[in-house]
Amino acid sequence: MLKQLKVEGDQPNTGQMMKWYLLWSVFFVLLLKTHHCFSDTPLPDEARLESLEILTKTQPAEAYRQTQVLYQKTQPDNWQQRHRLVNIMAYQLLILSDLDKADSVLLEWLEVVPENMSHMRTRAMELLGVIAYRRGNMNTARDYLEQALELAETHDDKERIITVNINTAIFLQGLSLFEQSHELLLRADEIAQQEGVSDHLLAVLRNNIAESLIRLERYDEATEYLQDSLDMPEFQADDIAYARRLLVDTLMSKNAFAKAKTYAEQALERYQQRGDLFYQAELHVYLARIARLSKGLNLAEKHINRALDLAEEAQAHQIKTDAYLELSEIKSALYEPAPALAALKQHTTLFKSLHQEQAQMQLIMLREQLDYISHQREISTLEEELKITALNNEYSRRQSLLIIIFLSVISAFLILFFWQQQKKRRQAEDFTGKLHHSYRQLQSAQKQLVESEKMASLGKLVAGVAHELNTPLGIMTTAASVLNESIEQMQTANNSKTLTQKGFARLCGQLQTSDQLIRNNLLRCSKIVQNIKQLAIEPDDxxxxxxxxxxxxxxxxxxxxxxxxxxxxxxxxxxxxxxxxxxxxxxxxxxxxxxxxxxxxxxxxxxxxxxxxxxxxxxxxxxxxxxxxxxxxxxxxxxxxxxxxxxxxxxxxxxxxxxxxxxxxxxxxxxxxxxxxxxxxxxxxxxxxxxxxxxxxx
CATH class of the missing domain: 3.30.565.10 (Histidine kinase-like ATPase, C-terminal domain)
Structure with a gap:
């Protein structure tokens, strides 16, 4: 309309132009007000939220306090800002290892979020899966992660699809399904490269891919990958600390303990600044192992005791299991058999409770894979049968028609016949290729199932050895205690000149009984060890x-x-x-x-x-x-x-x-x-x- 005003005459009418300008201005103002009135939520304070996310990486406790204050001030109908703040608070509590409070915050959010805003449930489901995995609740973790992925795919939320895949890969590593975990991370990386996600998410992906390479024992690849990552501009302080933590693993595999210690101490300093108890506990276990292998047993004991305290506070059951095993090694090196045995018993108890559910989850997932492969093969077979039936019906129809007009279309029939044969041959080749592919998948799944059963058998063997040795060792410990008390009673009576012949005979009897108990149970332990050694039988010609x-x-x-x-x-x-x-x-x-x-x-x-x-x-x-x-x-x-x-x-x-x-x-x-x-x-x-x-x- 403004263009029409300019071309109607040689000189535009200035008054008319002003009139139209005022009309458009009023219309624009009314449009803005209308948008404000009908908008369901005001725009969030983006700068404030971003500053809280940055503060979370350095001072999670202070960031949590400020986030709580802002959340309390947020209007109930401002769903977008409440959604952001709930996720930020849950992540802060996860860093601070306050899993119960994080659980409570997320579950309360899921109860109040409206049904028509299901996209605001995705991140909460994902974080609940991470919390369940931290606690060792593998079935719960799997359920939450599957629901989170389904929601992310429904709403085509690429960034959330990537983060859920990362956390699912970590979950699969906990089940020792390292190949599947690595493949899932590579798929997430492909999506990230296509979508152009944030530098922080790319850094997290690189670190997790490096960790999957370590789990696959591809240490050289992982080391090179991590060294390159440390020089990348998108790697912030937290990403660098995580990369250094992973480098400790690769360096220890090469017995480079001095360099591994440096990286571990640097990463620990960062996680202490953040107040992240989970990774502090893990790094103290690393430092204890490095100190033990470097013959610094007293320092190793300090690190492992600190790791146990932190793991208990962070509810990090897997780290606690590893810490008790390391404590047993340290006590054995210090020639303290009783504490070493007690630590090993604690490790065995935790290992059984943690890995029994993991082994069951592995078997369930592998059975599901086998069922899926079998189902796909059945579908392929049915499709092939339908194709063959359709081809046979078509061939019969054509053959009936050709009988009627055989002399006129004999050439066309021959051409069509050969074409059909070629088509069937190609279909048979395609079907054979699919069958070979399904067979390879089945072999892979069977191999993984055998590995899971091996792990379950190993757990039974360890538990059996511990159970058989515990009884005689406990009897010897009790007998030694009685022996020591009898000697002290004899010394006390002798020093006080109150030792009678009857009392001396009684104490001697106790000494002989304790000595006999110790000897008998030493022979029992020796027999158990000898029987265990006999289990390894090899042909001898x-x-x-x-x-x-x-x-x-x-x-x-x-x-x-x-x-x-x-x-x-x-x-x-x-x-x-x-x-x-x-x-x-x-x-x-x-x-x-x-x-x-x-x-x-x-x-x-x-x-x-x-x-x-x-x-x-x-x-x-x-x-x-x-x-x-x-x-x-x-x-x-x-x-x-x-x-x-x-x-x-x-x-x-x-x-x-x-x-x-x-x-x-x-x-x-x-x-x-x-x-x-x-x-x-x-x-x-x-x-x-x-x-x-x-x-x-x-």
């Missing part, structure tokens, strides 16, 4: 002997003459001559017989049956007794170390595990339980034909 099974059975009966009183033997086809390590074969038979006597017959009478059998591929040894047998549940665990049904009677549960190791490791065979309708236990051992002497070959 240096002591090969040729003998019959009857000779080995006779030697076993002679060796266990007292234990096998009242036991009858039924031997079938045991005149086979075998060539192997005779000591190992006799140990195998002895352990089988003792297991039947102790557990099957309760040291009473019974019958043992040993049957040898030769097949075209191997030879078998069938062993059975007519004892009381085992229930269905216990049968699945009899070869596990430290599993026993008579722990209260002093049994360690290593007998059948030793039998298993002998059969599998020493003789390259296999062993399995045979289910029968008769009472007792039946085992089938399979050995290679190479063990048979040539005179016994079938």
């Amino acid at each position: 240096r002591e090969l002997q040729s003998f019959t099974l009857n000779e080995a059975i006779a030697a076993t009966r002679a060796e266990l003459r007292d234990e096998l009183k009242g036991i009858t033997f039924d031997c079938v086809n045991t005149d086979l001559r075998i060539v192997c390590n005779g000591h190992y074969m006799q140990m195998l038979l002895q352990e089988l017989c003792l297991n039947s006597v102790i557990h099957g017959f309760n040291n009473g009478s019974g019958k043992l049956r040993i049957v040898a059998k030769v097949t075209s591929n191997n030879w078998q040894l069938l062993y059975s007794d007519n004892g009381k047998g085992l229930n269905e549940n216990d049968l699945g665990h009899i070869f596990e170390p430290f599993f026993t049904t008579k722990r209260g009677d002093g049994q360690t549960g290593l007998g059948l595990n030793f039998v298993y190791n002998l059969v599998v490791q020493a003789f390259s065979g296999s062993i399995e339980v045979v289910k029968t309708d008769t009472p007792g236990l039946s085992l089938k051992m399979t050995f290679p034909l190479a063990m048979l002497s040539s005179s016994s070959d079938p």
Whole structure:
């Protein structure tokens, strides 16, 4: 309209121009007022919020106080500013390790935020997942992180998608799923590069990628990556402190303890300024380990005690677990066995409680992956079947049509036929490629499942060793205490001239009893350690002997003459001559017989049956007794170390595990339980034909 005024005449009408100018000014003012009236919230004080975020990195306690004041002054309907302030406060409390208060702030926010503002729930869900992970609540952490990611993707919030992926990667590292964690971080980095996010978020991503490289034991890559990061302008003081903390890991892997100590002390100083208890505790554990390996045991003990205090205050259960293990190493190096054992017991308790849930979570996630792969394969198979059915139907229709007009379109039919064959071949090739890809994914998932089961078995082994050694060590500790008290009583009575002959005899009796207890339990510990050492069996061809099974059975009966009183033997086809390590074969038979006597017959009478059998591929040894047998549940665990049904009677549960190791490791065979309708236990051992002497070959 203004353009029309300028072109209507040679000289524009000034009055008319002013009129239109005033009209447009009034319209613009009214528009601004209307926008102000209909806007649901006033604009937040952006500068004040940014200053609080900056202050959080250096003085989180003071920043929290100021944030609380500003939050109380914020109008209830100013949802945008309240949203920012709640997230800032929760992050400040997370730095200060006040997890309970952070939890409370976030849960209260989720209760009041309106349903139509679901995008304001994303960050709260993410931080609740981080808090749950800090506490070791893996199922809760997973649920919150999944909900946060779903909300971020629904609202296409790229920055929040990146941060949730970072925290999910940290969660996966806690489950020892390092490959998946690294892949997730690389995907987050791709999104960050495409979206052009803040320098701070890029720095956080770089540090987390470096940490994932460390977890994958790619230390050289991680070191180079971190050294480059330290020189980048976008790395602020907190990012540098985190990078230095990670460099401590890489340098310790190379035994560069002096340099690692420097980086650890620099990072610790920064986290002390921030009041971040979590990372202070972790760095004190690093410094304790460095001091121990550098022979500074007193300094190491100071660091580890400080780490335990900080980890307790920060509710950092994983750091506390690592700290107790390090304390056990330090006490052992100081030749203080009792505190070392106590620290190891604390570590074992925490490790079991923390990693049992992690192992379960690993198995759940791996099963989900396997189910997903299986589901995808079923879908692919159905799609291929539908395609083939459609192609067959099309082919039939075309064939019917071609019968009618065969002479006129024979050439077109041939061309179409060959084209169809080529298409089917390409589809078959595509399907084969997808099948190979699914198979590789399945193998990877199975490998991860095996690794998780190995970790669970290791936990059971550690717990078993600790349990078996705790009892004799506790008895020795008590006996030593009684011994010391008896000596002090004797010295006191002697010094005061009140020592009578009767009192001296009583004290001597106590000394002898305590001494005998200590000796007996030392022998028990020695036997336990010897049994554990026997678990590592390797084939030994240096002591090969040729003998019959009857000779080995006779030697076993002679060796266990007292234990096998009242036991009858039924031997079938045991005149086979075998060539192997005779000591190992006799140990195998002895352990089988003792297991039947102790557990099957309760040291009473019974019958043992040993049957040898030769097949075209191997030879078998069938062993059975007519004892009381085992229930269905216990049968699945009899070869596990430290599993026993008579722990209260002093049994360690290593007998059948030793039998298993002998059969599998020493003789390259296999062993399995045979289910029968008769009472007792039946085992089938399979050995290679190479063990048979040539005179016994079938």
